[in-house]
Amino acid sequence: MTATDIHRTIDAVWRIESARLIAGLARMVRDVGLAEELAQDALVTALERWPESGVPDNPGAWLMTTAKHRAIDLLRRKKLIERKHESLAYESESDAVDSKSELETMLDDDIGDDLLRLIFTACHPVLSAEARAALTLRLLGGLTTDEIARAFLVPEPTISQRIVRAKRTLAEKQIPFEVPRGEERDERLASVLEVIYLIFNEGYAATSGDDWIRPELCNEAMRVGRVLAGLAPQEPEVFGLLALMEIQASRLRARTTAAGEPILLPDQDRSLWDPLLIRRGLTALERAEKLGGARTPYALQAAIAACHARARTADATDWNRIAALYAELTQVLPSPVVELNRAVAVSMASGPAAGLALIDALSDEPLLRNYHLLPSVRGDLLSRLQRHAEARDEFERAASMARNVRERHFLQRRAAACADAMRSPD
Amino acid sequence: MRFMMLMFPADQCNAAPDALPSAEAVEQMMRFNKSLQEAGVLLALDGLHPPSAGARVSIVDGKVRVVDGPFAEAKEVVGGYWIIDVGSRDEAIAWASRCPIGAGNTIEVRQVFEMTEFPPELRKAAEGFDDPRRPAAS
Numbered sequence: 001m002t003a004t005d006i007h008r009t010i011d012a013v014w015r016i017e018s019a020r021l022i023a024g025l026a027r028m029v030r031d032v033g034l035a036e037e038l039a040q041d042a043l044v045t046a047l048e049r050w051p052e053s054g055v056p057d058n059p060g061a062w063l064m065t066t067a068k069h070r071a072i073d074l075l076r077r078k079k080l081i082e083r084k085h086e087s088l089a090y091e092s093e094s095d096a097v098d099s100k101s102e103l104e105t106m107l108d109d110d111i112g113d114d115l116l117r118l119i120f121t122a123c124h125p126v127l128s129a130e131a132r133a134a135l136t137l138r139l140l141g142g143l144t145t146d147e148i149a150r151a152f153l154v155p156e157p158t159i160s161q162r163i164v165r166a167k168r169t170l171a172e173k174q175i176p177f178e179v180p181r182g183e184e185r186d187e188r189l190a191s192v193l194e195v196i197y198l199i200f201n202e203g204y205a206a207t208s209g210d211d212w213i214r215p216e217l218c219n220e221a222m223r224v225g226r227v228l229a230g231l232a233p234q235e236p237e238v239f240g241l242l243a244l245m246e247i248q249a250s251r252l253r254a255r256t257t258a259a260g261e262p263i264l265l266p267d268q269d270r271s272l273w274d275p276l277l278i279r280r281g282l283t284a285l286e287r288a289e290k291l292g293g294a295r296t297p298y299a300l301q302a303a304i305a306a307c308h309a310r311a312r313t314a315d316a317t318d319w320n321r322i323a324a325l326y327a328e329l330t331q332v333l334p335s336p337v338v339e340l341n342r343a344v345a346v347s348m349a350s351g352p353a354a355g356l357a358l359i360d361a362l363s364d365e366p367l368l369r370n371y372h373l374l375p376s377v378r379g380d381l382l383s384r385l386q387r388h389a390e391a392r393d394e395f396e397r398a399a400s401m402a403r404n405v406r407e408r409h410f411l412q413r414r415a416a417a418c419a420d421a422m423r424s425p426d
Numbered sequence: 427m428r429f430m431m432l433m434f435p436a437d438q439c440n441a442a443p444d445a446l447p448s449a450e451a452v453e454q455m456m457r458f459n460k461s462l463q464e465a466g467v468l469l470a471l472d473g474l475h476p477p478s479a480g481a482r483v484s485i486v487d488g489k490v491r492v493v494d495g496p497f498a499e500a501k502e503v504v505g506g507y508w509i510i511d512v513g514s515r516d517e518a519i520a521w522a523s524r525c526p527i528g529a530g531n532t533i534e535v536r537q538v539f540e541m542t543e544f545p546p547e548l549r550k551a552a553e554g555f556d557d558p559r560r561p562a563a564s
Contacts, residue, residue, distance in 0.1 A: 012520035015513060016465060060524075112464060219511070226466030253542045271553060272541050276428075276469060276509075 006051045010059075014043055017060040018142035019227075021067060023114035026177050028071055032121050033167030036139060038074070042067035115140075116231045117177050119224070123192040124175050131166040132195045133202075134159055140227070141220045151217050152202065192228065193241050193298065196221050200245050204252075205404075218249050229284070236293020239284045243302035246281035247309050250274040262410050266314035278309045297333040300325055304345075319349035336365040337373075344377055352384040372401035376411060383418055392418035428469070428511050428538040429518040435505040436530035440496055443479035454526040462510060462521065473506035502532070509538065 001009070018039060025035035042063045056062040122135040137143045137151070145163060149156040180188045203217025225242045232238050254272035255263055285306055288299040304325045311317040326342035339362060347355020359378050368374045379394030395415035402408040447455075462468035474480075478496040485491070497503070512518050515537065522533040541549060 008514075008516045009520065012514060012516035015517050016520055016524075019465075059520075115464070216513075219513070223466035223511075226468075227464060230464045230466070253540065269549075271549065274540075280469065 001054070003051045006055065007047070009055050010043070010046055010050060013046075013055075013059040013063070015142045017063055018043075019115060019118065019140045020060070021063055022139055023118040024064060025067055025071060026118060026121070027114050028068070029075065030177050032118065032139065032170055032177065034074075034171075036167070038067045038070050039063070041070050112231055113179070115227065116179050119192055119228060119231075120179055120188055121170065121175060121177055123188070123195045124170065125188070125191045126173050126175060127166050127169060129195065129198060131162050131169075132191070133199050134162045135166045136195050136224060137199065137220060138163055140224050143220070151214055151220075189232075189235060189237065193237055196225050196228070197241060197245070197298075199224075200248075204248060215249075215252050218245070218252060221245060222249060234291060236288045236291035237296050237298055239288035239291065240293050240296050240299030240302055243281045243284035243288060244298050244305060246277045246284060247302060247305040250277035250281065250309060256406075261406055265308060268314075270312065273309070281309070282306055295328065295332060297329065300329045300332065304329075317348070319345055323349045336362055336367050337371070340368070340371075340374060340377060343381075347381055347384075352381040356381045356385070370401060372398045372403075372407070372411070374398075375401070376414075379411075379414065379418070383414075383421070386421075388418045388422040392422070427514065427518075428509060428540070429515070430536050430538055431508045431510065431518070431522050431525070432534040432536065433505045433507065433525075433527070434502045434532040434534065436528075436532075438476055438503050438505045439500055441476035441478060443476060443495075445476050445478075447473075451528075458525050459508075461524070462508065467510045467512050467521065468508065469511050470509040471507065474504060477503045 021039045021042070022032070022035045025038050026032050029035055029038070045066050046059070046063060050056075118139055119136070122139045123132045127135065134148055134152075137148045138145065143151075145160045146156050149159040152159065179185070200218050200221035203214045203219075203221065222242070222245050225238070225245055229238050229242050250273050251265075251268065253274065254268040254270070257263060281302065285299060285302045288294065288296070288302070293299045294303075304322050307318050307322050307325070323342065323345040326338065326345050330338050330342060339358065343355045343358035343362070346358055356378070359374070359381065362368055362374065365374075375394040376398035379391045379398060382388075382391035382394060392415050395411050395418060399408050399411035399415060402411055459468065459471060462471075476495070477500065480495045482493045482495070482497055483490060484493075510518060510521060512521065515535070518535045518537075522535050525533055527533060541552070544552070
């Protein structure tokens with residue numbers, strides 16, 4: 001292996017091992033930030049040594065042992081050794097570098113619990129949503145700050161700062177490294193799911209920048225979602241979210257032209273939809289429903305996505321069912337954005353005029369004042385009603401509000417098409 | 427990126443039709459499978475009956491020829507597969523490296539084609555195929 005090969009191998013090993021490594025270390029040192037630094041130190045040591053010694057047979061165990069030794073040194077230096085002595089002595093004795101038994105220990109259920117603790121800690125509501133997202137990608141996804149910065153299109157120092165501050169906040173507020181119980185668990189789980197879906201959505205319909213979709217963020221979110229589903233197999237909302245992400249992601253390849261312009265659902269080439277992800281999404285949805293979660297927000301949204309996935313052609317879409325599901329969704333998740341989507345479904349089921357009536361009821365909604373999809377949907381309905389001049393105005397307004405370049409171009413083209421239709425009415 | 431890891435077990439070529447892996451081998455493999463699942467990368471997997479219970483179908487001189495297993499001339503036969511979703515080829519290799527395969531066994535790592543990798547004329551040729559993994563039309 002060349003040095004480059006070794007580095008690529010180390011990157012790959014890091015991707016696989018880092019979350020478990022950090023989780024295991026956090027249990028020892030009870031500080032997520034410190035655990036992450038220890039894991040990073042072990043990575044640096046690997047980068048120094050492996051090009052000479054070769055990649056060990058069990059790289060994960062090697063990293064864990066190295067990091068544990070560092071942890072012990074550090075705790076000793078910090079004179080915490082008295083308090084930690086017994087547990088650390090035990091951990092230290094059980095170390096066996098490069099042995100299969102170490103890997104087996106790492107693969108046992110304890111690490112699963114540690115990972116779950118890590119997810120709950122990274123997504124603690126004491127942190128801002130942005131900080132939770134960055135920390136989750138860093139600790140659970142094993143992404144570098146540079147990769148996270150590129151994914152969110154912000155400068156690297158911003159992400160770096162955000163993560164440093166988040167770790168400091170967790171330490172200062174003495175957030176325990178644990179899985180919450182009882183009522184708190186539900187609240188905290190909601191926070192975890194929110195972060196995962198935020199990451200997914202930032203990839204699925206990027207709010208800003210040149211690319212409308214960034215699949216790597218979607219993949220990261222799904223990965224964390226699958227990890228969570230494995231760790232919390234009785235939580236219906238986890239499977240609802242996983243179903244929603246997998247079904248939506250099945251359309252990723254069909255949602256843009258080769259040049260990166262958005263393609264709307266009815267115009268997508270459905271043969272490009274990923275059948276494996278659809279199948280997995282539907283299975284997850286079934287699971288959510290079996291666990292009693294059919295009427296939860298994520299499962300309802302997944303059920304809507306499933307209606308599209310089941311339709312062989314756009315014309316075959318069961319819009320009545322979709323409109324009914326949106327009506328249910330407005331009950332459990334009252335939000336003007338959901339209402340806007342319901343209006344679209346109603347317009348497809350019962351005609352554009354019915355949809356427009358619902359949209360117009362939203363025109364004074366303060367939460368939608370800067371939301372480009374409101375004029376965009378309104379423009380679409382107006383153009384279907386042949387009211388081209390009004391439609392053009394709406395698309396222009398939407399274009400001026402859209403922050404994503406691709407979306408803005410798309411809306412400008414639609415405005416131009418309306419202008420054409422005004423000149424040559426058919 | 428989606429990869430298939432194909433397992434080529436050395437002892438599979440001449441295994442009896444009803445041969446089963448040992449409990450220990452299954453336990454080790456399940457631990458590996460579980461680690462794939464817990465890492466959120468596992469999409470699908472299957473293990474296959476030995477080739478001695480299978481058959482090979484080929485066209486020889488324009489005629490269909492069926493040969494029942496075991497296949498004397500075969501050096502390598504597939505014993506099972508995993509489909510994983512990972513960030514890079516290196517990561518797929520790193521996962522394969524962690525698989526508890528015994529001496530002499532091999533895992534081949536291959537990227538799965540995606541429809542979007544095909545040029546339009548190839549996609550056109552594939553049109554009309556109803557992928558069985560797609561849900562039945564409602």
